[in-house]
Amino acid sequence: MTTAATNTEAQPHAGRKQRSERPSTLALLVNNRLAAAGLVILGVIVATALAAPILPLADPNATNPAGRLAPLFSEGHILGTDALGRDTLSRLIWGARVSLAVGFSASVIAAVVGSAIGLVAGYAGGRTDQVMMRLIDMLMAFPYILLALAIVAILGPGLINALYAIAIVNVPFFARNIRGITIGLARREFVDAARLSGKGPLRILGSDILPNVLPTIVITLSTTVGWMILETAGLSFLGLGAQPPQADLGSMLGEGRKVLFTAPTISLVPGLMIFLIVMSINLIGDGIRDVLDPRLRSGALARPSFRTAILPDRARPASMIDQAATLDVKNLETQFRMGSEVYRAAGGVDLRIARGECLGLVGESGSGKSVTAMSLMGLVPSPPGVIAGGLIGFKGEDLAEAPDKRIRELRGGAVSHVFQDPLATLHPLFPVGDQLVEAIRAHQRIGRSEAETKAEDLLALVRIPNPAARMKALPHELSGGLRQRVSIAMALANDPELIIADEPTTALDVTVQAQVLRLMDDLRRERDAAVLFITHDFGVVSEICERVAVMYAGRIVETGRTDEILKEPTHPYTRMLIDCVPVMGEPERRLDAVPGRPPPVNRLPPGCAFADRCPRAQADCRSGDIPLEAKRGSLEARCLHPLQPGESLT
Amino acid sequence: MTAIIAKRLLAAIPVLVGLSVIVFLMIALIPGDPATAILGSYATPENVARLNADLGLDKTLPQQYLAWISGVLQGDFGRSYALNRPVIDIVLERFSATLLLAGAALILATIFGLLAGIVSAVRQFGLADKTITLVVLIGISVPSFWLGLILILFFAVRIQLFPASGMVAIYGGGGPRDILHHLVLPAVTLAVVATGVIARLTRTAMLEVLRQDYIRTARAKGLSERRVIYRHAFMAALVSVIPVIGIQAGFVLGGAVYIETVFQWPGVGAMLVNAISQRDILLVQGGVLVVAASYVLFNLAADVCQTLLDPRLK
Numbered sequence: 002m003t004t005a006a007t008n009t010e011a012q013p014h015a016g017r018k019q020r021s022e023r024p025s026t027l028a029l030l031v032n033n034r035l036a037a038a039g040l041v042i043l044g045v046i047v048a049t050a051l052a053a054p055i056l057p058l059a060d061p062n063a064t065n066p067a068g069r070l071a072p073l074f075s076e077g078h079i080l081g082t083d084a085l086g087r088d089t090l091s092r093l094i095w096g097a098r099v100s101l102a103v104g105f106s107a108s109v110i111a112a113v114v115g116s117a118i119g120l121v122a123g124y125a126g127g128r129t130d131q132v133m134m135r136l137i138d139m140l141m142a143f144p145y146i147l148l149a150l151a152i153v154a155i156l157g158p159g160l161i162n163a164l165y166a167i168a169i170v171n172v173p174f175f176a177r178n179i180r181g182i183t184i185g186l187a188r189r190e191f192v193d194a195a196r197l198s199g200k201g202p203l204r205i206l207g208s209d210i211l212p213n214v215l216p217t218i219v220i221t222l223s224t225t226v227g228w229m230i231l232e233t234a235g236l237s238f239l240g241l242g243a244q245p246p247q248a249d250l251g252s253m254l255g256e257g258r259k260v261l262f263t264a265p266t267i268s269l270v271p272g273l274m275i276f277l278i279v280m281s282i283n284l285i286g287d288g289i290r291d292v293l294d295p296r297l298r299s300g301a302l303a304r305p306s307f308r309t310a311i312l313p314d315r316a317r318p319a320s321m322i323d324q325a326a327t328l329d330v331k332n333l334e335t336q337f338r339m340g341s342e343v344y345r346a347a348g349g350v351d352l353r354i355a356r357g358e359c360l361g362l363v364g365e366s367g368s369g370k371s372v373t374a375m376s377l378m379g380l381v382p383s384p385p386g387v388i389a390g391g392l393i394g395f396k397g398e399d400l401a402e403a404p405d406k407r408i409r410e411l412r413g414g415a416v417s418h419v420f421q422d423p424l425a426t427l428h429p430l431f432p433v434g435d436q437l438v439e440a441i442r443a444h445q446r447i448g449r450s451e452a453e454t455k456a457e458d459l460l461a462l463v464r465i466p467n468p469a470a471r472m473k474a475l476p477h478e479l480s481g482g483l484r485q486r487v488s489i490a491m492a493l494a495n496d497p498e499l500i501i502a503d504e505p506t507t508a509l510d511v512t513v514q515a516q517v518l519r520l521m522d523d524l525r526r527e528r529d530a531a532v533l534f535i536t537h538d539f540g541v542v543s544e545i546c547e548r549v550a551v552m553y554a555g556r557i558v559e560t561g562r563t564d565e566i567l568k569e570p571t572h573p574y575t576r577m578l579i580d581c582v583p584v585m586g587e588p589e590r591r592l593d594a595v596p597g598r599p600p601p602v603n604r605l606p607p608g609c610a611f612a613d614r615c616p617r618a619q620a621d622c623r624s625g626d627i628p629l630e631a632k633r634g635s636l637e638a639r640c641l642h643p644l645q646p647g648e649s650l651t
Numbered sequence: 652m653t654a655i656i657a658k659r660l661l662a663a664i665p666v667l668v669g670l671s672v673i674v675f676l677m678i679a680l681i682p683g684d685p686a687t688a689i690l691g692s693y694a695t696p697e698n699v700a701r702l703n704a705d706l707g708l709d710k711t712l713p714q715q716y717l718a719w720i721s722g723v724l725q726g727d728f729g730r731s732y733a734l735n736r737p738v739i740d741i742v743l744e745r746f747s748a749t750l751l752l753a754g755a756a757l758i759l760a761t762i763f764g765l766l767a768g769i770v771s772a773v774r775q776f777g778l779a780d781k782t783i784t785l786v787v788l789i790g791i792s793v794p795s796f797w798l799g800l801i802l803i804l805f806f807a808v809r810i811q812l813f814p815a816s817g818m819v820a821i822y823g824g825g826g827p828r829d830i831l832h833h834l835v836l837p838a839v840t841l842a843v844v845a846t847g848v849i850a851r852l853t854r855t856a857m858l859e860v861l862r863q864d865y866i867r868t869a870r871a872k873g874l875s876e877r878r879v880i881y882r883h884a885f886m887a888a889l890v891s892v893i894p895v896i897g898i899q900a901g902f903v904l905g906g907a908v909y910i911e912t913v914f915q916w917p918g919v920g921a922m923l924v925n926a927i928s929q930r931d932i933l934l935v936q937g938g939v940l941v942v943a944a945s946y947v948l949f950n951l952a953a954d955v956c957q958t959l960l961d962p963r964l965k
Contacts, residue, residue, distance in 0.1 A: 138669075145905040477963050
């Protein structure tokens, strides 16, 4: 009994380990159940069609007027007979053979001709490209089937002519897709190298570019083969493709239609076959696209939900939330879960901000500062984000416990946000005035015109000249500085007690940066709002923050009063960050960023995460958990060998 | 607004000219002697002479084109020898029926495609999403001419809710209600594929938009999810879906060929099929030109809508 239990426990673990390795394309395709089903269905149909000559089938063209319109499952004719007494099953398989052959041939012709046009146009560029693409555009200006009809009208009805017509109509899809890829490739170094080595254009296209565009050709094929089979069958259905006695699935359907009311199965059966073929091809095509599109593979296209997921069985620290502090975060842990990997973006963060205080949260990109800030109001995209532990204390209330309704009330109300790039963070299609009015009316029960007046006042408050006219401006019509002022106005709309500012000045140029910083500082003092100010720039911190917390690999490594930290930090990482700030009049000061890279947060080393980049690291730095401890003055740091006053790094 | 439309119209002119050249070349590309090919069994010496004069076959191609296009611009598309009527009369008569059918199908496809796409994106990976994805997959794989037959068997034969063919009842028909009654089955059949395509692209566009920073901003403002999804996300997604709707107009106009044949709808599509079988090339030429030109205008309208929605494109 016990051994059985351990066995079943061990198995899923082994399975998970296997999955973390990157599987092959084919394995992914087979793993996609729908695509696998498509492969099986198509495989069976193609195999049956190929085997038609050796299968024990009745002659598909042998007429038998006495046995006409036999129903399903009649003796000798499982699928019955048609109006001339021909065996439907036999005709179905032979017809499928013709339809598949015509559809695939049309696809190959379209792929070869279209790709050739795309390769030449993309590689040659200039006038050749222009002329060729104009012609392709012309073809695409026709409604899809209509062009095929026109071609059949010129060539005359017939299966081969229908094949050509469908192939020509599909040429533009290949030409366009392949040209797009080729243009990019033609400028790459390896093509230049081939050119310099004396290869002719044809050889370059064949041996250097073609192998790289092949995946695109395959994707385009997988999305168009289905159509082409469908459309050739369609032309036959209309009587413009296969002519009797030759029959494909479409012409069977068309002929069967004449006896639709008396013997519906004669037309329904070949239609069902076309449907199965096209659907199985589409399933495979979708599978191929999913596999070849890396965005879908990583699950990045997942839709972020209203609020970050919060683990119900998360670790909760025993200590109580400070009722007096505006923000009191304890041991916050936010993870990104992708497959079996767990990225601990915030790995136990403590933050405290008193009423009206400004705390700077500093760190390199990827240190987890934005994730920490976005966790507070549940704005970390989920999936894949998960709040896995800790307390988020806002004025004594644990927001991790709060219901969605309460979070919505706080967002933009008592807690507001200013984000980094205002061009991306303001809605591109709505006038900024409308966006402000919307923010106001989300929290205040006032009419539209009253809200508009308030919005104008807010724009004036953030020193935007001529606010009435700016109300109607769209974000892209404003300068970067003005846009960020609009964001700040929006953050102030409902008298917040806490403003979370995520690199609000990073996207701005230096003079504008200074103006926006000063504005934020004035306004938060006027309104006595607490600010969590995220930045990677110690220069900015010194301008506005009373206290600083330095973050590294998902944890706070040093915190304390701004003046003390700037003057004499105890953690070597803080020292190195401060040394990165340029100072006027000291051109010889080193501006290089901290050398090395932070460790990946899914594979954090034991001990100090900074040890690998730290000049003072010793053996004891690489084991155990190093706590955040009081060092000197207001400073607390996570370091066993802190810098002493006056001590330099080297 | 008028400036935008004028600009787009101007840009459409080269497309229309190119289109007319291709349609014109249909005659020149016919293998063998065009006059006998076009006239077929109607090729009396008298008719051949008349057609040769009509087409100006003794002149050079550019001269022929100029003569033809100036005729077209004055509404002279030549004469259908099979029906012995001016092409323009037949085409215009038929085109209104096609427009009604294609328009109804496009409206249905747009409404249901957008709805399905939004629900699918909002309920991503949920039961509704999986169901819609499956139905859409079936919808874009099903041969419309086959689906039409199934719908006829069920709705016209089995439960006799809608008529199986035609646009008006033979006796006492013709009113708007009667036409609407006849329109239901063909319009639904024609809409299926376009609905699937629009639903798929709407889902993708919505998922793409929902990941954008401005959606996070909308949530950070404390807006309701409803407002975030149906105003902020949907409006942004719509901008990228509109051109797709324009392209679907082409598929619907073309696909009408099958549906008109299946339901005996008196439109251009069914007319073209008959004309091709009878080698009535001038009628084919006129029909193709009118439908293709209307498709260009459809796309132009989609373009203008997109620009109005997204002022960044101006």
